[in-house]
Amino acid sequence: MSVTVHITPELEARVAAIAERTRLSPSEIIADALQNGHSLEWQERFVERVAAGIAAADAGEFAHDKDINAVLGKFRPA
Template identity: 55%
Template sequence: MTTDSAISEHLRPRLQALTERMNLSASDLVADALENGRSLAWQERFVDTVVRGIEAADRGDFAGEDEIAAVLDKYRPAG
């Protein structure tokens, strides 16, 4: 099935920028939004977060053992 839709002028540049950053087509991004309820703003924040994480990893900025243990303890079931 092929569907055409009009994208508003103020969303078009954001969608184009996101397709370039994610190496996906506009159709892929729209399909993801429809299938998973992910807005354009959500997708933009997601990509920004991933990029910041990669940059931190490239700098060698990783969580230490104590930080990992604290997160695991926070979510570990009481026993």
């Protein structure tokens, strides 16, 4: 099925920016929004958080075993 939707230049630019950063097509970005309820704002925030996580990992910022065990211990039954 093929559908044509007219959107504002601003929305088109946002979709294009998300598509470029995620290596998805604009159609895939719009389909995700429709199928999963992921608004452009949600997708933009998601891409930013992933980029921040990758940057942190590239900088060697990982959780240490002691920190992970402390969190896991917090939620283990007594």
